[in-house]
Amino acid sequence: MTGVLVDSNIILDIFLDDPKWADWSESTLERYAEHSTLYINPVVYTEISIGFERIEDLETAVLNGGFEMLQLSKEALFLAGKVFLKYRKNKGAKLSPLPDFYIGAQAAILGIDLITRDTARYRTYFPTIKLIAP
Numbered sequence: 357m358t359g360v361l362v363d364s365n366i367i368l369d370i371f372l373d374d375p376k377w378a379d380w381s382e383s384t385l386e387r388y389a390e391h392s393t394l395y396i397n398p399v400v401y402t403e404i405s406i407g408f409e410r411i412e413d414l415e416t417a418v419l420n421g422g423f424e425m426l427q428l429s430k431e432a433l434f435l436a437g438k439v440f441l442k443y444r445k446n447k448g449a450k451l452s453p454l455p456d457f458y459i460g461a462q463a464a465i466l467g468i469d470l471i472t473r474d475t476a477r478y479r480t481y482f483p484t485i486k487l488i489a490p
Contacts, residue, residue: 359393360488361463362423363472364403367396371407371417377473380490384471388488389422396423397462399455428462436461439481460485 362385368374369381385394396404396418408414418425436457443457456474460482463470469486472478478487 358468359395359424360388360469360471361395361397361426361459361466362400363459363470363474364396364400365473366471367400367404367421367423368407369473370421371404377490381473384488385421388471394421394423395426395468397426397428397459399428399458401425403455426462426466428458429465432458432462432465435465443477443481457481 365377366381366385369377370385372378374381388394401414401418404417405411405414408417436454439461440454440457456477459470459472460478463485464482467484469488470478471488473489475487475489478485
């Protein structure tokens, strides 16, 4: 499979016009969109939905952003659970979001790169993923 998985923080940078990160996130997506498919998954979709009042507006933004939806496979779900368990055994904070593990597991199972600004957890628990980060 070719393409890159895009973490919600990158999309929210653009949608919310983050003063620090919007330019980097937008130029990175534009660069990768030239030669790769930009993927999101249901977790990313859920996380970015908080910025919209209506699903129709979110759907338009996803379409206009050129994102394609990937479903989470059973293999990715299983890996996310195992890695999250390892994280918890390593005394990870209870507040750490499980969604990051779904995103990382999907990228790892599919062997695709991940565009994100949240690199520490992905590097620790998904060392095989190529991260595209500032």
